Amino acid sequence: MLKLNGVTRRYGDIVALDGLDLIVPDDTYLSLLGASGSGKTTLLRLIAGYEEPNEGEVLLNGERLDGKPPHRRDIGFVFQNFALFPHLSVSDNVAFGLRYRESGAIESKAQIRERTEDALNLVGLDGFGHRGVGEISGGQRQRVALARTLVTEPRIVLLDEPLGALDANLRARMCDELRAIRERLKVSFLHVTGSETEALTMGDTVAVLADGKIAQVDDSSTLFSQPKNPAAARHLNAWNLLPGVVEGGALRTSVGLLPIVEQVADNTPVQLAVRFDEIGVCDPAQVPEAHDHFEATYVTGEFNGPTALSFFRTPDGELIQVVDHLSDSRLPDLKEGQAYALHFPPDAAVLFKGAA
The missing domain is CATH 3.40.50.300 (P-loop containing nucleotide triphosphate hydrolases)
Known part of the structure; x- marks a missing residue:
């Protein structure tokens, strides 16, 4: 050893x-x-x-x-x-x-x-x-x-x-x-x-x-x-990280107030992580029931053979990545410059306490 x-x-x-x-x-x-x-x-x-x-x-x-x-x-x-x-x-x-x-x-x-x-x-x-x-x-x-x-x-x-x-x-x-x-x-x-x-x-x-x-x-x-x-999440190149601060049982982030499942004290700095393949994309008026979501603008896509990677930009400039498996595609046709709702089930989010 x-x-x-x-x-x-x-x-x-x-x-x-x-x-x-x-x-x-x-x-x-x-x-x-x-x-x-x-x-x-x-x-x-x-x-x-x-x-x-x-x-x-x-x-x-x-x-x-x-x-x-x-x-x-x-x-x-x-x-x-x-x-x-x-x-x-x-x-x-x-x-x-x-x-x-x-x-x-x-x-x-x-x-x-x-x-x-x-x-x-x-x-x-x-x-x-x-x-x-x-x-x-x-x-x-x-x-x-x-x-x-x-x-x-x-x-x-x-x-x-x-x-x-x-x-x-x-x-x-x-x-x-x-x-x-x-x-x-x-x-x-x-x-x-x-x-x-x-x-x-x-x-x-x-x-x-x-x-x-x-x-x-x-x-x-x-x-x-x-x-x-x-640190571990970033190195895996599979997780989006959104920094925020807990406020009234939710997380105040650059993309708005997002619900959180865990009980965390107010004013605690937290990073919310969601894996690329756990995020869905839809029209802002068609968010699935019981899904958390935020809006971001589609920037471009990258074809990787069996998968495609889509890039979105939040209003404050954060880059969000979404992966789609082409054998079971779940994303709509995306138009550059258009705003979409990026949604995910609450249990797909992981919270890391501490500042970014």
Whole structure:
């Protein structure tokens, strides 16, 4: 089990990680979701030993790692750009760590060849060992980088946006393959990504990194449907957030007074969150009975294959997004510049106490 206790990393006056706590259990695939600049890569570098925390501790199976050099931590790291040696063959890239690691280097050519071939077979590259890394595709190079990491049998594998350099179709295939490989090896993977879709698809568990701390850790389904705070909701890119203040048992927002189900004291700052796919759109005079609603102007739409995303602007400039599944379309034909009622059942709204 990997455990980080109160880990802080500062760069001058900039705090990249702020007293962060995180646990990666044994035999699990944990996705770490965060925006660009949130400290995701910094966190991996601290675990791997390429940087050291200013405060806090990093432990693996109870053993303190901070202060140890990277090559003595027994941690695998798959870099975003793969970091392969261009002058070496696929096999030589994979075998490099076996030959040259400080502790436990293998001298037997037969043993090196057997372990290298096993690693290549594991990632689906059996028969590719003789090729140069410039002679294979981006997806194959990603697999070589993974094989080079796995061949040394690390206790945990860190993946820094490993699918970022691949095209969409290849990313989808590699998602399945990475999960299958991890399940066969029974070693934990910590997979960093800025894509909410990738994080939810890959992780048995997903951790959201925001403002230098872990905002929420949960399984994919729970995180998507029940975010615990605004930071988690924003990173999922599936929730609209409307800030307001409680007034007489309702919420005073920029779009008017909205009913709330929960009992909250007056003058409490609150953010109301409604998921993109929970919002319906209709003429202001035809709002379904028992639905809460507010008015907004249709701006434009975005076609995404099986879904379409519609954008609306509230009178004070807030952008509201509504998703429609085209196999079961529920939105009317929308006209740019026209005002519509955006409605939702009261139980679809989630309240987060605190200012935006």
